[in-house]
Amino acid sequence: MEAFGLLLHGFAVLLTWKTLVLMMVGLVLGIFVGVLPGLGGPNGVAILLPLTFTMDPTSAIVMLSCIYWGALFGGAITSILFNIPGEAWSVATTFDGYPMAQQGRAAEALTAAFTSSFIGSLVAVLLITFLAPMISSFALKFGPPEFFAVYLLTFCSFVGLGREAKHKTVISMSLGLLLAGIGMDTVSGNLRMTFGSPELLRGINFLVAVIGLFGISEILLTMEERLALRGHAAGISLRVVLGVWKDLPKYWVTLLRSSFIGCWLGITPGGAIAASFMGYNLAKRFAKEPGSFGKGRIEGVFAPETAAHASGTSALLPMLALGIPGSGTAAILLGGLMVWGLNPGPLLFVEHKDFVWGLIASMYLGNVVGLVLVLTTVPIFASILRVPFAAVAPMIVVSCAIGAYAIQNAMFDIWLMLGFGVVGYVFKKIGIPLAPFTLALVLGNRAEDAFRLSMIGSGGTLKVFWSNGLVGSITTLAIVLLFWPVIDGLLGRIGRKAAGQNGDATKS
Amino acid sequence: MSQTDIEIVVEDPTAPEDDSPSVVSSGTIEIVVCLLLLALAITLGYDNWRTGASWDATGPEPGYFPFYLSVILGGGSLYGLIVALLARRSSRETFVTRAQGRRVMAVFVPTLLFCLVTQVLGLYVASFLLIAGFMRLVGRIALWKSLLTAFVFTAIMFVTFDIAFDVIMPKGPLEAALGR
Numbered sequence: 001m002e003a004f005g006l007l008l009h010g011f012a013v014l015l016t017w018k019t020l021v022l023m024m025v026g027l028v029l030g031i032f033v034g035v036l037p038g039l040g041g042p043n044g045v046a047i048l049l050p051l052t053f054t055m056d057p058t059s060a061i062v063m064l065s066c067i068y069w070g071a072l073f074g075g076a077i078t079s080i081l082f083n084i085p086g087e088a089w090s091v092a093t094t095f096d097g098y099p100m101a102q103q104g105r106a107a108e109a110l111t112a113a114f115t116s117s118f119i120g121s122l123v124a125v126l127l128i129t130f131l132a133p134m135i136s137s138f139a140l141k142f143g144p145p146e147f148f149a150v151y152l153l154t155f156c157s158f159v160g161l162g163r164e165a166k167h168k169t170v171i172s173m174s175l176g177l178l179l180a181g182i183g184m185d186t187v188s189g190n191l192r193m194t195f196g197s198p199e200l201l202r203g204i205n206f207l208v209a210v211i212g213l214f215g216i217s218e219i220l221l222t223m224e225e226r227l228a229l230r231g232h233a234a235g236i237s238l239r240v241v242l243g244v245w246k247d248l249p250k251y252w253v254t255l256l257r258s259s260f261i262g263c264w265l266g267i268t269p270g271g272a273i274a275a276s277f278m279g280y281n282l283a284k285r286f287a288k289e290p291g292s293f294g295k296g297r298i299e300g301v302f303a304p305e306t307a308a309h310a311s312g313t314s315a316l317l318p319m320l321a322l323g324i325p326g327s328g329t330a331a332i333l334l335g336g337l338m339v340w341g342l343n344p345g346p347l348l349f350v351e352h353k354d355f356v357w358g359l360i361a362s363m364y365l366g367n368v369v370g371l372v373l374v375l376t377t378v379p380i381f382a383s384i385l386r387v388p389f390a391a392v393a394p395m396i397v398v399s400c401a402i403g404a405y406a407i408q409n410a411m412f413d414i415w416l417m418l419g420f421g422v423v424g425y426v427f428k429k430i431g432i433p434l435a436p437f438t439l440a441l442v443l444g445n446r447a448e449d450a451f452r453l454s455m456i457g458s459g460g461t462l463k464v465f466w467s468n469g470l471v472g473s474i475t476t477l478a479i480v481l482l483f484w485p486v487i488d489g490l491l492g493r494i495g496r497k498a499a500g501q502n503g504d505a506t507k508s
Numbered sequence: 509m510s511q512t513d514i515e516i517v518v519e520d521p522t523a524p525e526d527d528s529p530s531v532v533s534s535g536t537i538e539i540v541v542c543l544l545l546l547a548l549a550i551t552l553g554y555d556n557w558r559t560g561a562s563w564d565a566t567g568p569e570p571g572y573f574p575f576y577l578s579v580i581l582g583g584g585s586l587y588g589l590i591v592a593l594l595a596r597r598s599s600r601e602t603f604v605t606r607a608q609g610r611r612v613m614a615v616f617v618p619t620l621l622f623c624l625v626t627q628v629l630g631l632y633v634a635s636f637l638l639i640a641g642f643m644r645l646v647g648r649i650a651l652w653k654s655l656l657t658a659f660v661f662t663a664i665m666f667v668t669f670d671i672a673f674d675v676i677m678p679k680g681p682l683e684a685a686l687g688r
Contacts, residue, residue, distance in 0.1 A: 054673050167587045171545060174581040178552055181574040190570040193555050216619065223615045224524065224608040390647020394639040395661055397619050401626065401635075402665060406675045414623050421619075425612075429603060430538045448573050455568060 003133055010357030014365060019062055022055075023362065026063040027370050030070015035077050035381050036392060042328045042438075043214040044071055047399045049207060049336055050406035057340040058355050062362040064336060065316075068329055069121070069366045072272075072312050073374045074381065076113035076305060081106060081382055089272040089308040092280040096293060096300025103296050107236045110378055111244040112301040116255060118371045120309030123259040124266065125363040128317045132349070132360075135321040139346035144453035145464045147345075149474035151447035153481065154324050157268060158436045160484035168432045176437040179204045180444025187452050199412040206335045206442050208404045208413045209420045213434055214328075215400040216421025219393050221428060235379050244298075251302050254283050258303045262310025266326050267318055272311040279307030313363065320356060321346060324443065328435050331442045339407070524607030531609050534601040538592040545585035553578030614646050630680030636662045 014020075033044030044067050052060035075090035080097035093113060100109035142150075155173060162169045182193045183203030194200040248255075258279035265275040283303035284293045293300050315326030316333070323344035325331035337344045342352060349356055374381075404417040427434060458464035466472040480487065556578060559571035604612065618638055625634035640658035643649045669675040 050675060051668070051673060053675060165591075167584045167591070171581060171584040171588060174577045174584060175545070175548075178574055178577045178581060181577070185570040188570045190559060192559055192570055192574060193552050195555065219615055219619075220612050223611045224604070388643075388647055388649060390649060391639070391643050391657055393615060394618070394622075394642040397615075397622060398631075398635040398638060398661070398665065401622070401631065402669060402675075402677060405631065405677060406669070409676070411627055411678060414626060418619065418623055422616075426537065426541060430534055430541060432541075451573070452568060460563065 003129055006133075006353065006357045007129060007361060009353070010359075010361030011365070013058060013354050013358040014062065014361045019059055019358075019362075022059050022063040023066050023366055023369060024373075026066030027070040027073075027366065027373055030067035030072075031074035031077075031370075031374060031377075031381055032070070032384060033067065034071035034074020035384050042210065042332055043218055044068075045329055045332050045336075046207060046210045047215055047396070047403045049332070049339070050403045052336065053339065053406065057337070057342055057352075058358040060336065060340060061333065061355065061359050062366075064333060065359060065362060066366045066370070068312070068333075069363075069370050072121075072309055073114060073117055073370050075308075076117065077110065077374070077378060077381055078385070080109045080113060080301075082385070089276045089312070090304075091273075092276040092304035092308075093301060095280065095304075096295070096297050099294070099296035100298070100301070105296065107240040108244055108298065109296075109301050111236055111241050111375065112298050113305045114371055114374050115244060115248070116258075116302040116306040117309040118367055119255055120259050120262055120306035120311075121313040121363070121367050124263050124310045124313035124317075125360065125367070127263055127314060128320065128363070129360055132317050132321045132356075135317075136346035136349040139322055140350070142346070144450045144457060145467065146471045146474065148447060148450035148454055149465060149471050149478065150322060150324060151443055151450060153474055153478040154439065154443070155436075155447075156478040156482035158439065160481040161268070162433065162436070163274070164431060164433045166485065169436050172427070172432050172434065173436040173440045176440025177444040177447075179209070180206075180441050181448065186445060186449055199410070202408065202410075204416065204441070205407055205413060206438075207332070207339070207407050208416050209441055210332055210335070210438060211400050211404050212417040212420025213424035213427075213438070215396065215403075216417060217424030217428060219396055220421065220425045222389070223393070236375055241375060247298075251299055253286075254299050254303050255306050257282060257286075258306035259310045262307035262312075263314040265307075266311035266314030268326070272308045272315075272327065275311035276304035276308040279303040316363075319344065320348065320359070323348075323446070325439065328438050331438050335442055524605065524611055528605035528607035530602040530604075531606050532603045534603040535592055535596045537603045539589060539596075542585040542589035542592060546582055546589065549578045549582035549585060553582065618642050618646070626678055628680060630683055631677040632662050632666055633680055633682050635665065 029048065030044060045064055048067060049064065052063060055063070072089075075085065076093055076097070079085045079090040079093040080101050083094050083098040085091045085094055097109045097113060100106065139146075158173065159166060159169050178193075180203075182200055183191070184201065185192050191201065258275075261278050261282065262272070262275045265278070266272070280300060280303050283299050284290050287293065287297075287299065312327065312329070315330045317326065319325045319330045319334050323334065323346075325334045334344050337348075342348065342355065400417060401414050404413045405411070407413060424434060427437075454464050455461075458467070464471075465475045553575055556571035556575035560569035561571040561575035562569055563572065618641065622634050622638040625637060636658045638658075639661055640654045643654035643657060644651055647654075669677060
């Protein structure tokens with residue numbers, strides 16, 4: 001029960017007025033960001049990151065992670081009330097959430113959404129509390145070859161398991177890795193791909209790219225759509241809340257199933273979006289009368305919201321334990337860790353106990369406070385949508401520019417941000433995924449360093465990646481995952497052939 | 509239901525029309541993007557080959573990784589190019605319609621101007637001009653509302669970043685005249 005003691009210590013770190021205020025500020029900003037179209041979790045965190053540069057790392061991460069929880073909560077509000085998903089992961093919530101609102105059961109749907117979000121993240125946080133220290137202490141034994149194998153596994157699983165066209169994932173990832181390599185080479189000190197430009201000497205900053213890719217491009221995309229909306233602003237009364245909570249035990253199977261799906265897809269790079277759809281579809285498949293889904297069934301709200309939150313939260317597990325983010329937002333938080341001078345990876349649990357356990361404790365506290373906050377303030381946040389987009393858009397642009405500039409005090413970065421904004425807009429429209437790009441950009445240098453250090457250690461032979469059981473199995477798994485679509489296809493063909501032969505046998 | 513439902517209605521008078529003609533198809537853009545990426549891959553690949561992309565006694569040289577990444581990127585974009593060329597005739601998916609393009613430009617051009625003005629006059633002046641101008645000209649919001657919002661937002665940003673958090677933004681002649 002060492003984890004429990006450390007967690008209590010984390011709460012002690014957290015319970016100061018300053019941190020609590022930052023937490024509330026983070027949650028409110030997060031819900032705001034989640035409700036507004038044209039801004040989302042990763043954008044919000046990326047834009048607000050510069051605010052935290054002068055804070056101590058613990059306060060900074062508490063505030064940033066609260067922005068993230070807030071955004072997760074906020075996405076549900078617009079889905080249910082206006083049939084407009086504020087975030088991609090709340091699309092599945094609209095299927096049953098909006099019909100419920102139309103039937104005058106908006107308060108019930110909102111309570112269900114917030115409560116299941118809370119349950120989903122609680123399960124994920126429990127998992128992090130007990131699993132992350134174990135994984136990280138195990139990973140302390142890792143040398144450069146093992147780390148490279150884990151990075152390779154992450155990259156390969158993106159390519160092999162991603163739902164986008166494979167060549168587009170490959171393009172996105174190799175572009176990210178290439179851009180990460182610009183600037184001074186950390187091992188040899190040589191300059192790479194700078195073409196004599198002093199601006200490129202520093203390399204392309206990950207956060208600048210993220211602000212452009214997610215912030216600016218999202219504004220461009222949002223402007224394309226019709227921004228008119230119509231819906232209800234419902235207040236939630238205590239009676240409705242208690243009514244929904246009283247019925248919760250009836251849905252324990254759905255909640256548990258969705259939590260499990262969410263945790264699994266959060267740790268592997270499946271993401272909250274896939275989790276919410278999978279949670280919804282499975283709930284529908286296992287229901288007694290699947291036909292009633294889509295017509296305002298409360299389980300249709302429980303299932304996707306639980307899964308999305310479990311996934312969004314558990315994405316932080318590999319980031320904390322191994323230094324490998326499980327989602328775009330986790331990648332940005334990882335970028336933040338580096339800015340604050342912390343080295344992400346298993347040593348974090350040894351060298352910065354206050355920071356790690358403060359963060360984990362803030363996940364518990366942030367979710368409780370967040371739940372109370374959204375339940376009581378929904379009408380206020382719903383009315384944010386009355387603010388015209390023409391006023392919101394330029395403010396977001398200015399915030400993005402401030403964020404991009406503040407990272408390295410460079411005007412060049414503002415131009416770079418604009419460039420990445422255009423790239424992000426075009427990529428999103430032609431279906432090149434941005435998540436592999438983000439991941440590659442943040443992990444590129446670390447992966448290359450790990451590879452080259454293993455090479456120096458082994459005298460330049462690739463056999464080092466199969467030198468012991470652990471590293472060998474991770475490397476092999478990575479290669480299997482990379483070619484998974486091919487392997488899966490072959491297995492399917494063999495399976496069909498076998499089935500066909502059996503069928504012939506029974507016929508004759 | 510005992511609670512009172514307040515209806516929220518937001519109109520969007522400048523929304524793009526649904527029947528606006530297509531400017532360019534997704535297939536064409538995909539071809540252009542693949543060509544650009546291919547050119548980038550060749551440029552970066554050449555630079556890395558020059559730096560040294562072979563494998564010496566202690567392992568890979570500095571250009572080794574980026575060189576092969578350029579090869580992968582080049583391969584991926586070449587494949588994408590072929591796929592896009594083959595699919596071109598069958599799918600005529602719209603990348604952007606004329607009305608949408610106009611709206612996107614209505615954000616992009618001011619943002620571009622904002623970056624230029626930031627370089628010359630400093631970020632806070634540019635911020636005020638962007639917000640006020642955008643609200644008035646694109647959003648057709650009353651002038652006094654636009655000016656007030658722009659001023660308040662810029663002032664909040666200034667107090668938060670320059671004074672409270674000590675994050676210094678680019679400045680121009682106006683700030684110099686005011687002594688900051």
